Amino acid sequence: MKKAGLVIVILATVLGLLQFFGPEEPEYAPVNDLAGLPGEVNSIIRNSCFNCHSTQINLRWYDKLTPANYLVYDHVLKGRKALDFSKWDSLTPQAQNGILYYSLNKILEGEMPLASYNAVHPDAKLTDNAIQTLKNFLLTRTPRKSAESAQISNVNQQFSNFISGKMALSKQAVQPSPNGIEYIPDYRKWKAVSISDRFDNGTMRIIYANDVAVKAIKERKINPWPDGAILAKAAWKEQANADGSISTGQFWQVEFMIRDSRKYASTKGWGWARWRGSDLKPYGGTAAFITECTSCHKPMKDNDYVFTKPLYLMGHLPNNNKK
Ligand code: HEC
Ligand code: HEC
Known part of the structure; x- marks a missing residue:
């Protein structure tokens, strides 16, 4: 005591x-x-x-x-x-x-x-x-107003051009980004690993990953991501339909993060590029546009500058989970 x-x-x-x-x-x-x-x-x-x-x-x-x-x-x-x-x-x-x-x-x-x-x-x-x-x-x-029918058919046309690849037939048809990165038309065929709905600014996005990145996701080796991994993010304006549903509207932009830890050492190990609008205009007057990307992605520095948490679907589960 x-x-x-x-x-x-x-x-x-x-x-x-x-x-x-x-x-x-x-x-x-x-x-x-x-x-x-x-x-x-x-x-x-x-x-x-x-x-x-x-x-x-x-x-x-x-x-x-x-x-x-x-x-x-x-x-x-x-x-x-x-x-x-x-x-x-x-x-x-x-x-x-x-x-x-x-x-x-x-x-x-x-x-x-x-x-x-x-x-x-x-x-x-x-x-x-x-x-x-x-x-x-x-x-x-961000109130949602339903779209006019002319706009809807215009947007549907645009989306079928996107799906069929007509939107950008080849990378020659699209100017490179001011930092020299060339457009990658094939991203549409990659695996979608996440989606996001930014209802605050009225856009919908799909995040795609190339084969190297998908393999890394399966093996849960994504911090850091391996060289060769590419993530793409395509964004559409949201379109409110008369029945209250929401679908993709005007194509807004596509962005890439290309992993090459040596080549892109000065920009956090990623090559950054963005093309705007359905005519895929390269974004940024000079290569300095990259600071916009890196400064907004900086809070994710401990996650290798990547925001997306890939969705783990059944087929994506790593082998050691199969038991
Ligand atoms: C006890 C302190 C604390 C409280 C309370 C707190 N936060 Fe945080 N918050 C933090 C810290 C610390 C970080 C930075 C984390 C880091 O650097 O990884 C952070 C980060 C964030 C971020 C990310 C910012 C960025 O750019 O990465 C957001 C958004 C956020 N907080 C929102 C909120 C909101 C909304 C609330 C209230 C509902 C809240 N926080 C309450 C400590 C707090
Ligand atoms: C205003 C902040 C901001 C800026 C500026 C920004 N991003 Fe992002 N980026 C995000 C957020 C938030 C996400 C997560 C997905 C979402 O919610 O759309 C993201 C996701 C991405 C993704 C998918 C991988 C990931 O990190 O989730 C790519 C690729 C990407 N951005 C490329 C770029 C490029 C290239 C630029 C510069 C031209 C850029 N970003 C500028 C905020 C930003």
Whole structure:
């Protein structure tokens, strides 16, 4: 009994002394409500995300104790660096929509708020109601109007040209990207490994992988991806049909990431290229356009700069799962 008492006294003393040490508290500045968002959306984000994604931090006393504060402040600084809602007003409406959409995905995947944070701040975890509120709000930012029949037949023609390969008969017919990368017409025949529906900006995408990349996916050797792997992403404008269904509309663009760790060492080991519109115009005035690609893909640096998590379908399961 006595011994236990002594241990507690020593522990308390050590913890007490520790409070003279510790990291500097992150900068604090109040943040206005995010313009353009309804009150209920503002309060969800303020309540669950501001501590790590804005300068308006409201930490509990126990967050500030050494040694917990080392971890907490590190989350605050890293989180703020990745996404800072204090800078909301300086963003274009498209960028704001993109952030909200990306945030919703992080929430749905259970990645945000961080699990370790939810454990000690249970009220920060989003309720199903709160998630539905965010979804409903995002849908109002991009209302869907049904298309005219002329537009529908135009788009159908375009899609059949895409399928048949008429859209780009050969790579000679399409100018190379300003960084010298040549168009790869065959991507349409590759395996589709994922799809995404960006309802925030009204586009639908298919992510394709060439044989080398598909093999790497099967073997789960995709971090890093092997040389020779190519990922393509084709995007269409969404088209709302009179019956309420959504289908692909105008062809928007196709992008490639081509793995060659030596040739493309200066651009994160990937060759980047994009062609816009159904006439496949190379994107970017000069080779400097690549910085646009790499800076937006940079948050995925620990995932070899790739966003897509390939869908593992039955036929894709690696052998060791067959038992
Ligand atoms: C305890 C701190 C913490 C809380 C609370 C938190 N986040 Fe994060 N968040 C982080 C950290 C740290 C990162 C950076 C992760 C990394 O660098 O890998 C991050 C990254 C993100 C990213 C990715 C940004 C990028 O460019 O990669 C999004 C989006 C995001 N958070 C959204 C949210 C939303 C929405 C909420 C509230 C529902 C939230 N987070 C709550 C700490 C937090
Ligand atoms: C505004 C941010 C942003 C910019 C700029 C950007 N990308 Fe992406 N890219 C994404 C996101 C997010 C995905 C994930 C798929 C999706 O949601 O469409 C993606 C996916 C891809 C993919 C499929 C593989 C993967 O990482 O998932 C390719 C290929 C690709 N991008 C190429 C490019 C090229 C080439 C450029 C530059 C011309 C570029 N991207 C610029 C955000 C961006």
